[in-house]
Amino acid sequence: xxxxxxxxxxxxxxxxxxxxxxPHIQDALSSTLILxxxxxxxxxxxxxxxxxLNATQRVGGSLGLSILVTVFGTACVRGTGQGAPxxxxxxx
Numbered sequence: 001x002x003x004x005x006x007x008x009x010x011x012x013x014x015x016x017x018x019x020x021x022x023p024h025i026q027d028a029l030s031s032t033l034i035l036x037x038x039x040x041x042x043x044x045x046x047x048x049x050x051x052x053l054n055a056t057q058r059v060g061g062s063l064g065l066s067i068l069v070t071v072f073g074t075a076c077v078r079g080t081g082q083g084a085p086x087x088x089x090x091x092x
Contacts, residue, residue: 007076014072 034053041049 010072010076014068 037053038046038049
């Protein structure tokens with residue numbers, strides 16, 4: 001019973017962090033980080049720099065999300081002793 005509550009709490013915290021905190025952090029840091037990343041770029045390379053920066057951000061976001069899902073999914077499965085995380089058809 002306690003383990004299921006922990007998994008539900010992790011789900012709520014995850015949704016809260018992703019939907020509320022991360023957009024504010026991203027807005028605060030993105031302009032500074034982008035300016036820092038492109039500050040030393042030569043004039044003839046300015047066309048490729050934003051594309052490379054955007055691709056790097058997307059790959060980093062995908063990897064970060066997949067790592068978080070793996071960690072929290074594994075913790076929930078091990079914590080509940082069921083074969084699937086909470087909320088799925090076979091784990092309910």
